[in-house]
Amino acid sequence: MWKQVMAAVLGALGLSAFKEGPLEFTAEEKKTIDKATKKDGFADKFMKEYNAKLALDGANNAIDKFMEEQGIDPAPPEAKEDSKNNGDNPSTVLPNADASLEQKLNAVIEDSKKIKADNEKLAANVEKLKILPDADDPEIIKGNMNKGNIKHSATHLFGIDASYNEFEGRPWNQAAKQASLGQNITAETDWTNTTNIDKINQDLQNYYRVENQKITDTLLDGLVMKKYVELISGVSDEYTMLSIVTGEITQSMKSKYLPKNKAKFESEKGKVRDIQIDMTFKGYELKKLEKSYLKKIASLRITDSNPYKEPYVRYLVGEIMKRARKEDKIVMGRGVWHNNPDRSVPASFMNNADGYLKLIDMARDEGKYIPFKMGKITPVNAKDYIKDFVERIPYEFRKNPDLQLVSGGNVIRWYNEARKLTEGTIQTYSGDIMTVEGFSNIELVEYDQLEGSGFIYLTTKTNEKLLTDKPGESGVLQFEKAKRDIDAFGDYKIGPFIAMFGRKQYDAKGYNDQIFFSNDVEIVTDTYVPADTNDATPSLSRHHSLIIGAYNTAATNITNLDDAIVGKKVYLLGNPNGFPSTVKNNANIILADGDFVLEDGNLLVLNALPGGKFIEVERRTGTVEDTVTQVVLADGAASADALEGNNFVTSSNTAPTALTNISNAVEDEEYTITGGSDTNATTIASSGNFFLSAAITLNDGVFITVVYSNGKFIEVARG
Incomplete structure (x- = not known):
């Protein structure tokens, strides 16, 4: 009967089956079903009964399985052999096949009521079973989850036989069990107690011995690396990449044997740097971390095979490392290594290791590659600048597959905006692209650590690495009781690495033996x-x-x-x-x-x-x-003078006024013009000397900042 009702509804909707989980018809679907059944409100009633039956089926299956495991017959008395096929059981009575959908649905509802009555009897049996002793084998316990079951043994969280999951002496595990079952949390952890601190240290070491790869993965969780960076682990100090380079080897015919080849090995060394974590917690701060863990456990829909059965020790490491991951992301790009082990004040995280930009800066200084002297890239010249940059690269190299041109996101935006400006009306214009126009093998790769720098570089997609060590158990995290506080400390290693800049051969000159190319913009000037x-x-x-x-x-x-x-x-x-x-x-x-x-x-x-x-x-x-001096422009001023300053404010004008120039401007200097009045407010058009995203009217408080580049005032910001 129920199948007939479902078939009719599915047919009305043109479906072969409903998706998994509870139904939630759209207004359009409800209208279609009501129209097909010629009964207003039928769709809502069907949806309600379908979802109730779905929940009921899940409950029955769980209870039947439980009763079978305990050796109790789960079948209700009314469904025994003597009434099985006699039609006496109301749940087996089907209404007339030609009855309306409304009648069929009512029959199904009567079935549901009978099943609920049966379940009440089964529930009474469950109450009797609660007095049975607790076995040490994992028991299946129905919690407050939407789906699935959670296993805990009498002695271990999640039924996993490991010391760090034991309930004894670990109130945080006892609380996790209570949270997972929807119970009130009565287990309390005193994080000012040295015994608990010693226990969590022991658990960290035991967890590492059993699951060292999971801890290693946790240390790197959330580390957002630049695209096309290969992670190389197991490096304790240095990593060396060798290549053999030669000069010319061929020559014209001759009578004597005249060897001319010269060969040597060149190497590029990468180094990992030791990074330390020193933190001090108050007891209540560790309590907050524990509560966050319990909330996470309580909210998860955990099944027997779910990977999120997370011990508290792993959660603790992950939470503490979140801040470290953010800092490592920045250091990988713009860090500059500096070590002063005898310092008396904490050092900046920016000095943890040399990032990719510092490696590039040093390679440029040491002559490992030659940059292109091109000046700065701007919104105006971006399209031609990138085309010129790529075409300066030797033909044999720029035709290689899998190359990347790396820049800040602003440069990629400028490039596509300039393309749209010059090609937008052409029929073949394809919109924004993420490869260099005319070079489908060169991908435009955005790197947030280059944002606003104007620096761009091109190399292969396999040239950049990140080196890391596999930490020992004592280097993960350690906790120590110190008076009223708890200290946490740990060590790990990372080292950005660029495998090759150039292969400087004996007789070569120019750019022919480079595999790394860049412009000559200053970099890492703001890392000290x-x-x-x-x-x-x-x-x-x-x-x-x-x-x-x-x-x-x-x-x-x-x-x-x-x-x-x-x-x-x-x-x-x-x-x-x-x-x-x-x-x-x-x-x-x-x-x-x-x-x-x-x-x-x-x-x-x-x-x-x-x-x-x-x-x-x-x-x-x-x-x-901190104190900006503003130069007040006169009534009707059409120009400002850079000799007077970099910040200007307009006056009330007796007639409409347009600002068309800033005289005596200096290349790459920024200038800000702020509106000082709504009376005939000064306007600036995107034409002539100014290149703006749109014209602007400088009403009172409105401002625009421009940079002077190649004879144009180019918009930087407005507000």
């Missing part, structure tokens, strides 16, 4: 390494951007800088710990406006000259940057 304590001549051997004063114990005068690369800019940022350093104007460091004190936030930019000298390029003070 700390200068040594009270250093009067800081070294630039490790990096060209230094943070000065953090380790000072006395005010210090800087009179020179060591180990500079001629032609490279040097960035000195003040961050004193009460004792600032002063850069002195002298024969070695030529400053435009005299000595410069590196107070907190003050920045000095120098250019390294031949002969160990430096000359000032720019200086900024934190206080000046």
